[in-house]
Amino acid sequence: MRTGAKKYNTNYKKKIDVFHDTFLPRRSPKEIIQCSGCGAFYHRRHWTLTAPPGFSSPVHCHPIYCPACKKIKEHSVSGVLHLLGMGDAERGEVLRILGNEEGKAREKNPLERIMRLEKVQAKSGDEWKLETTTEKLAQRLGHAVQSARGGKLEFKWSHNNKFVRVVWDKSAT
Secondary structure, X not given: OOOOOOOOOOOOOOOOOOOOOOOOOOOOOOOOEEOOOOOOEXXXXXXXXXXXOOOOOOOOOOOOOOHHHHHHHHOOOOEEEEXXXXXXXXXXXXXXXXXXXXXXXXXXXXXXXXXXXEEEEEOOEEEEEEEEOXXXXXXXXXXXXXXXXXXXXXXXXXXXXXXXXXXXXOOOO
């Protein structure tokens, strides 16, 4: 007859560290906050673009910024999208695709933003580098460009999965 429950060795299980974004507030404030940079509202532990009911004009003695504005100010990048093989003729269309996709993502989560778009000289020609505030937005923008223009999409994750480098290559099919 058994005397107790069988014990299993759980040392083999993967230990997952929970990542806490340092830009998010630690405690939830009691009142409604409006970002001085972008105008987003913080209410009930969520950031939204629409004003919550019963909100009157903000009264702040010092500016308050949302986590996305803080990341842009401190240049803390979470995702990078490299656009390779994009010609000057299709540049305008790709930029419109990226802007539309960012607008859709921002309606859902106002903290997902494009930080910077710059042209970089590379060995194989011109390359465009786009920096985002979240890694999910970089993935989403890469998928949107690939579905609209074709090409090859490649993801390179960092060690702790909190930074992603997405490479879209038009010439590689």
